[in-house]
Amino acid sequence: MNEANPALRVRGLRKRYGDVPVLHGVDLELSAAAVLGLVGLNGSGKTTTIECILGLQRFQEGEVSVLGRGPADLFRLQGDVVAIFDSPSVPPHLTVRQCLEHARRLCPRPVRDCAEVERMLGIESYTRYRIRQLSLGNRRRVSIAQALLGEPRLILLDEPFNGLDASGVDRVLELIADLNRETGAGFLLSSHQLPYLERVCSHVAILHGGRIAAAGKLHDLLADVGxxxxxxxxxxxxxxxxxxxxxxxxxxxxxxxxxxxxxxxxxxxxxxxxxxxxxxxxxxxxxxxxxxxxxxxxxxxxxxxx
Amino acid sequence: MSNLLAILRLELFLSRFSLTAKILVLAPALVCLARFALVWLNQAGQQARASLIGADEFALAQAQNAYGQFVDGVNTGLTILALLLAAAAAYDFSSERDIGSIRHVLIRRAGRASIVLAKLLRLHILGVLSLGLLGLAAWAGSALIWDFGPVVEDGFELISEQEILYEIHLGLLMAVIPLPAVIGFGVLVSVAAQSATQAVTVALGATLAMDIFKALLGERAWYLYATFHPSVLDQSYLREVSRLVRGFSDVLVEDRFFIYNGWIPLVSVVVFVAAALLLVSRRGL
The missing domain is CATH 3.30.70.250 (Malonyl-CoA ACP transacylase, ACP-binding)
Incomplete structure (x- = not known):
């Protein structure tokens, strides 16, 4: 995967909910091993963009290619793409360990065991707790832990810092940086927490009015601002x-x-x-x-x- | 296909921890046993009364025949099973969509159609387990309390054991054939609904509404799969079997009924599954 063949490419993405247009032609590109921050105001279409990329929402126009596949075929990448959503999407009746075992079975090529990812996220003391008994922050940690059982090449995170305390945020930022450095995994992070994104992102795209208002390397964008x-x-x-x-x-x-x-x-x-x-x-x-x-x-x- | 099997294994793994799955498998058998207990208590009272004032020998022969009680027990269990299958099928997909966990499966492991088909298969497996347990409980429960044998009145065999077993086999087959359609209907509702609560409400409401309206439709009800499975307002063949195995000879069922019972539920399940697959391919998850 190189600049000519990026990990993620979105061209002219248009999406309407009924008669209400949300995305007016979004263009986005994420080169392999980059950490791209997608920022925007509330309702600017960040989550919708991610859902369209992942094939969860149908869109009216545009092209989306994720590691060379269309959004409807991501499952054929066999775990190369994982996502962590705005709300921790984990079954509340399962314990933390059961939840991770389920995710491990979901992962065609697991490279870490459940105990290892529990330690990575600092949730090893909650192994026997049911998800519904956990705080929002710990549920978020479980959902992030699920994504780390395999070795994905692209990880999409929608508001990953919601509900996390300061140490949780530090741990997640550290994990993102480590995984990016060690495995070359690309990241697309959508968040309102701009200072956190600034700490970890190599690239930024600002979504405003249904379009990308600015995109590029973070360093270049900030230098341009003056x-x-x-x-x-x-x-x-x-x-x-x-x-x-x-x-x-x-x-x-x-x-x-x-x-x-x-x-x-x-x-x-x-x-x-x-x-x-x-x-x-x-x-x-x-x-x-x-x-x-x-x-x-x-x-x-x-x-x-x- | 390999993805479908992988997802089915995942579904079965989740079923181990699901209260819904446990209720689905256990409840029909438990309700059947509860029915036996209540009938047994009721009969004990009636026998005490009969020993004082005397009783009709035919009524006594009926009451003590385990086949009749077995059929009634299975009928009760199947009524519960049909309702539970409709509710569980409706809850399955919609609740995972509410939680968002279905998204992970879709992104990492299988397409939308495979997910729906895996859920359909899982419900069939749970249904078969529930049926097996129900049959076992009904057989063991009725054998424990009553005696299996032909119905005899004044030394004359009204119906032989062989004929009874044939009718029971036929009745069970006819009663079980519509269950895939019940599951298919639940899955369709699950895929179409906006939330799990809405899905379960609609599935149970529609099942009960079909139950009420089938009595008003006459022969047109034969085009409705719900006519053929045991239900609260039962019109299934198993209800007639309950009378046949007790020695009643006034059972009249048209041959056409068996034909409709055989293919209407199968057509229904194909329509429901096709509609569910079409819907799931188009909607946001």
């Missing part, structure tokens, strides 16, 4: 007027009555301050923000003013 600053001035309107037509700066939003959020391009913050002072615009404070996934996401989903 530095953002919040300018505090007693004369924000004058500052706005001055900077509006300057190519070295982009006004993102009126943060408040006295604050402007700006993005600098090939311009340092001290140069901006000097420029403003030169035009007799008072500068009370200039706060530099780091280019983060959270900032990038907010920027893309809020819409730019300029």
């Amino acid at each position: 530095s953002r600053v919040i300018l505090h001035s007693t004369e924000p309107d004058l500052a706005l007027k001055l900077l509006e037509n300057d190519a070295r700066v982009m006004v993102l939003e009126n943060h408040s009555a006295t604050h402007l959020m700006l993005r600098l391009r090939d311009w340092r913050s001290d140069e901006l301050v000097a420029h403003l002072v030169q035009h007799e615009i008072p500068v009370c404070e200039l706060v530099q923000q780091r280019a983060s996934l959270d900032n990038l996401f907010r920027e893309l989903t809020a819409g730019e003013r300029k």
Whole structure:
């Protein structure tokens, strides 16, 4: 699997629920051994995209290829693709061990035993507990443990951090990084927890308005965003007027009555301050923000003013 | 096909831990035994009364004949089994869809059609186990309390043991033939419903509604698979067998009834399964 033949390719995916369009032509690509974060607002279609990829939902238009197979044929990959869903999809009447034994039987080529994955997820003390007796976080751990019994080449996770405490999140992030490094498994993670995604993702796709608003390597996307600053001035309107037509700066939003959020391009913050002072615009404070996934996401989903 | 067998093995593995499966296998036999216990208590009271005021010899011969009680016990068990099969079949697929566990099977191991067919087969296996246990319980229970033998009145054999066994075999066969259609109907409802609660409610409601309406349909009810299996408002051949093995000779069943009993349930099961496969291929899971 290489760039020309990616682990996952989605082209022009369109999906409607009745008369309500949800996806307006989603394009997505995940190269082998990449960790792709799929982010978007509530109702933006992240789960629907994943369900279409997995063949759980029919879609009206588009092409989906997962490890060279169509969505309806994923089972023919014999466990190369696994998924962990938004709600822990595990039978509540089974014990943790029974649940894992069931998943092991489901796995055509198991490479780990049940006790091993229990240890990996830290649920070995709950072996005899029924799923319905577990907290949401531990149920989520069981559902993740199920996916690790084999050696999948592609793992799709929909909101994997829901219900997990901080140590659980750390453990899952560590597992994702380890599996990605050691086995070369590709990951598609859909989540609202942007700081967590930033820690583990190599690539990001931002789904907004039923389309991919931005996609690429996380590092490149963040570099493209550039530095953002919040300018505090007693004369924000004058500052706005001055900077509006300057190519070295982009006004993102009126943060408040006295604050402007700006993005600098090939311009340092001290140069901006000097420029403003030169035009007799008072500068009370200039706060530099780091280019983060959270900032990038907010920027893309809020819409730019300029 | 190999996927189908793998999924069937998974289904049977899950059945080991399923309360629904245990109820399905055990309940008909237990209800049959409970019926025997109640009949036995009732007969004990009647015998005490008969010893005081005397009794009709024919009535006594009927009451003590184990074949009649066996058929009644099996009939009761099959009535329960048909209801349980409809409910369990309706619950099976829909509950796994509610939980989401069916998605893992679909992604990792088998196509939609194989999943539905595996569930269908699993229910048949559970049904056969339940039938076997019911037959065993009915035979052992009736043999323990009553005596097997021909029905004799005033030294005259009204019906021989051989004839009784023939009728019982025929009655059981006719009663069992519609059970796959019951399962097929439940699976269709399960695939079509939005939730497990809805599926079970609809399957049981529709089964009871068919039961009520078949009495109003006359001969048109012969086109309904539900006419042929023992039910609360029973019109099956097994009900007639219950009278035949007790020596009653006023049983009139048209030959056409047997023909319809033979093929209507089979056509029904094919239609139900085909519709379930079509539906499952189109709906979101």
